[in-house]
Amino acid sequence: DTGVSQDPRHKITKRGQNVTFRCDPISEHNRLYWYRQTLGQGPEFLTYFQNEAQLEKSRLLSDRFSAERPKGSFSTLEIQRTEQGDSAMYLCASSTRQGPLYNEQFFGPGTRLTVL
Amino acid sequence: AQTVTQSQPEMSVQEAETVTLSCTYDTSESDYYLFWYKQPPSRQMILVIRQEAYKQQNATENRFSVNFQKAAKSFSLKISDSQLGDAAMYFCAPSYSGAGSYQLTFGKGTKLSVIP
Numbered sequence: 001d002t003g004v005s006q007d008p009r010h011k012i013t014k015r016g017q018n019v020t021f022r023c024d025p026i027s028e029h030n031r032l033y034w035y036r037q038t039l040g041q042g043p044e045f046l047t048y049f050q051n052e053a054q055l056e057k058s059r060l061l062s063d064r065f066s067a068e069r070p071k072g073s074f075s076t077l078e079i080q081r082t083e084q085g086d087s088a089m090y091l092c093a094s095s096t097r098q099g100p101l102y103n104e105q106f107f108g109p110g111t112r113l114t115v116l
Numbered sequence: 117a118q119t120v121t122q123s124q125p126e127m128s129v130q131e132a133e134t135v136t137l138s139c140t141y142d143t144s145e146s147d148y149y150l151f152w153y154k155q156p157p158s159r160q161m162i163l164v165i166r167q168e169a170y171k172q173q174n175a176t177e178n179r180f181s182v183n184f185q186k187a188a189k190s191f192s193l194k195i196s197d198s199q200l201g202d203a204a205m206y207f208c209a210p211s212y213s214g215a216g217s218y219q220l221t222f223g224k225g226t227k228l229s230v231i232p
Contacts, residue, residue, distance in 0.1 A: 033219060042120075042207050042222030043161075056217045091161065095218070103149050103211060103218050107161035 004108035006092050012114045020078045021111045025094030032075050035091040043091055082115045118143050122208055122223035129198045130231050137193045137226045139208030147213040152193045156204040203230045
């Protein structure tokens with residue numbers, strides 16, 4: 001399977017704990033995005049990487065959130081001191097600026113976070 | 117702020133019939149792309165169709181077609197010969213050049229039910 005993968009698929013944690021999610025994009029895609037989707041809503045943009053550089057961050061990304069993409073391959077999203085309001089589906093997507101599929105974002109299955 | 121409005125929270129269609137989902141957006145940008153994504157229950161986001169804003173011809177993908185009215189900032193999706201597998205949440209999502217990220221801005225979605 002050469003699609004976008006995310007791990008874990010589900011995470012249940014207690015308020016105040018730290019959590020980390022991983023995203024593996026499609027191998028030739030240099031652009032990687034994180035979105036957050038709450039129940040009954042469309043996804044909201046969190047942050048964007050081009051290769052290893054984090055070029056854009058949403059105001060939704062508070063200082064408790066940090067994302068990395070070392071070596072321009074997989075990416076991690078960490079949430080520190082989780083709050084109940086962080087409960088959501090975290091989606092990763094990747095895209096390329098080359099070829100017929102340029103700018104088309106391919107999504108992973110998401111990580112569903114529940115903060116108790 | 118760039119907004120996306122999907123005015124139909126829920127729609128239903130008889131199997132084999134045609135349905136149109138509406139979407140309007142607001143932007144001052146001239147370079148952008150428009151997408152419709154489908155999200156089946158508990159499954160991942162899948163691209164249905166894309167439209168480049170600079171193209172006047174409406175995109176078509178098998179049973180799916182769009183009516184793109186650039187001046188009116190309208191981007192509706194028509195599904196012909198509806199099938200049971202079309203039942204899902206449908207999201208309209210423009211993608212603007214902005215800071216160069218081409219992040220997606222999602223509407224709240226339209227839940228489509230297909231009646232056998």
